[in-house]
Amino acid sequence: DAKTTQPPSMDCAEGRAANLPCNHSTISGNEYVYWYRQIHSQGPQYIIHGLKNNETNEMASLIITEDRKSSTLILPHATLRDTAVYYCIVRVAGNQGGKLIFGQGTELSVKP
Amino acid sequence: ETGVTQTPRHLVMGMTNKKSLKCEQHLGHNAMYWYKQSAKKPLELMFVYSLEERVENNSVPSRFSPECPNSSHLFLHLHTLQPEDSALYLCASSQEPVSGSPYNEQFFGPGTRLTVL
Numbered sequence: 001d002a003k004t005t006q007p008p009s010m011d012c013a014e015g016r017a018a019n020l021p022c023n024h025s026t027i028s029g030n031e032y033v034y035w036y037r038q039i040h041s042q043g044p045q046y047i048i049h050g051l052k053n054n055e056t057n058e059m060a061s062l063i064i065t066e067d068r069k070s071s072t073l074i075l076p077h078a079t080l081r082d083t084a085v086y087y088c089i090v091r092v093a094g095n096q097g098g099k100l101i102f103g104q105g106t107e108l109s110v111k112p
Numbered sequence: 113e114t115g116v117t118q119t120p121r122h123l124v125m126g127m128t129n130k131k132s133l134k135c136e137q138h139l140g141h142n143a144m145y146w147y148k149q150s151a152k153k154p155l156e157l158m159f160v161y162s163l164e165e166r167v168e169n170n171s172v173p174s175r176f177s178p179e180c181p182n183s184s185h186l187f188l189h190l191h192t193l194q195p196e197d198s199a200l201y202l203c204a205s206s207q208e209p210v211s212g213s214p215y216n217e218q219f220f221g222p223g224t225r226l227t228v229l
Contacts, residue, residue: 034217043114043202043220044155099145099168100218102155 004088009107012082018075020106022088025069031092033064035073036100037084044087044102047073078110115139116221118203124227127193133224135186135203143208144186145218146178149200161186162208193228200225 005023012018034049055062061074087105146158160168161180177189204218
């Protein structure tokens, strides 16, 4: 699976959009981009995933560049409860044993 | 509440003890995972079970022994652990897709905080 690079930390004001970048320049054509987050002392939580089209769900939006070498997770109206470590992961579709390889992630601090 | 429960939530054990961590998923999934999260380190995958068969063992020492008696339950048996094994142990489950389809998300339990003295 391709490696990802994320900034170690970011701050965001409450109520503003949080834009979390991820570089995955070695991504291959059959790899999807997944985002998870981990609130302190809890298990990780799935947020969203995509292949090449932009995706949106009730939690966030995922914008993937046309060359697929980078993506941005957008939390449109960040709240204090969104303070967490956010992980960007790329995974091949459909292999047996769908392991997630976590990096260091981005620690997002949402401030009042 | 994710549908994945883990017990105990906290465990303190000596290096000569034998203990087991339990994970149960109520989601009807067919794959289960153990991860380890040490302080200041990323999560590390330890074991993967798919359809109750172990499909991955990430070079985990033999003092950790997984068991998957059915698709809803996963155990991690611990014996003669070392202090450096102190960590948060996380269980997850997912519904493994057909070949070529994107993976469904993994649902994680709250973890067991293990301290080895």
